Amino acid sequence: MTAVLITGANRGIGLALARQYAADAAEVIVCCRDPARAGALKELAASSGGRVRILPLDVADENSITSLKNALGDQSIDILINNAGIVGPEHQSADLIDAEGWMATLRVNALAPMLIALALRENLKRGSEKKLVAISSGLGSTGREPRSALNPIRYAYCASKAALNNGMHALSRDWAADGVLVAILAPGYVRTDMGGSGAVAHPTSISPEESASALIQRIAKLTPATSGTFQDHRGDTIAW
Template sequence: MTTVLITGANRGLGLALAQQYAADGAEVIVCCREPARADALKELAASFSDRVRIMPLDVADESSIASLKRMLADKPIDILINNAGINGLSVNEIEAEGWMTTMRVNALAPMLIAQALRDNLRRGSEKKLVAIASILGSTSSAGGGKYAYRASKAALNNGMRALSRDWASDGILVGILNPGWARTKMGGDDGFISPEESARGLISRIAELTPATSGVFQDYRPGVTIRW
């Protein structure tokens, strides 16, 4: 049975990913800051009581990441999906505190989580580390606004690209995936696709990951590579 761990799984894209993986027969570890208030996850766990486990995780808190590692111990993880993120504080301003918070959650946290769970990935059969990126992190196509968010996603891309090279000797494959503009709380109501459609595409791209596509910036749609 495939074991998938998803951060930021209490709503939106993370929840859609958890629902589809559970329906497909995977064991799903869903992480969020406040499990007691995650009603949708509790419903999912009740529906798949033997295969869905809710675990607390505040990705911005290193002690919370360490606690997650202790709870998981040596459990093998086949697919680790770093989905948790924020839309960027001080959206169209350059303001230190909001910028640094955005960078910590979107760029640093996925690297720290990957580092903490590296041995769990090594023990897995698929060994796939996934970052939910954004086309707004593409320097080649960068527009205006959303300064902190764009910078954080570009940093995430760069860090994950480096891991795809440095961890290749462990057999770990790194997916850097743009989910498209989905209609979520973070993406807003004007998105082009539903979270479910995005999740289906992402799951397909994750299933198709190979050494040739590890560390490549890909879209949720098949065959679409995004320029750095």
């Protein structure tokens, strides 16, 4: 049975990924900051016949990452999905930079996926698929014009996703000898809390379910040739 671990699984894209992997008969470890308040995950776990397990994880807290590792022990993980993310502080335009907020955004979106990957490296190596997935964003691209549909540009968020991409690309090279494959995926413009009213109004936005379904296809099709590339949910390459 494929074992999948998903961070930030209590709502949005993470929840849709959890539901679809559970429906595909995978063993799903769903992580969230506050399991006691994760009603949708509790429902999913209750109807899963024991295949869905909820574990606490605040990705910004290194002790929490260590606790997750301890809870997992040497359990194998086939697919590790770093999905948890934040859009960052209110003030991150060129006119007003919130320095603390910028650092918090980098920690959650860029540093945490690295620390989680490193903490769970042995679990991943024990898995048969050995797939490390980062849910990035097209806004992490500096090669795509227009860089941002957002006005003003969210400097901290864009920088954090570019840093995430860089770290994950490096891991795809450093861990290739272990057979680890790395997917760096932009999920589309998705109607979640993060997507907000902009996504609701946007003609090309997609639902969390559509995004999750497309991401799962990308993950299934990940090969050594595509490991470490930056793709959108449709499989189109995004310029770094």
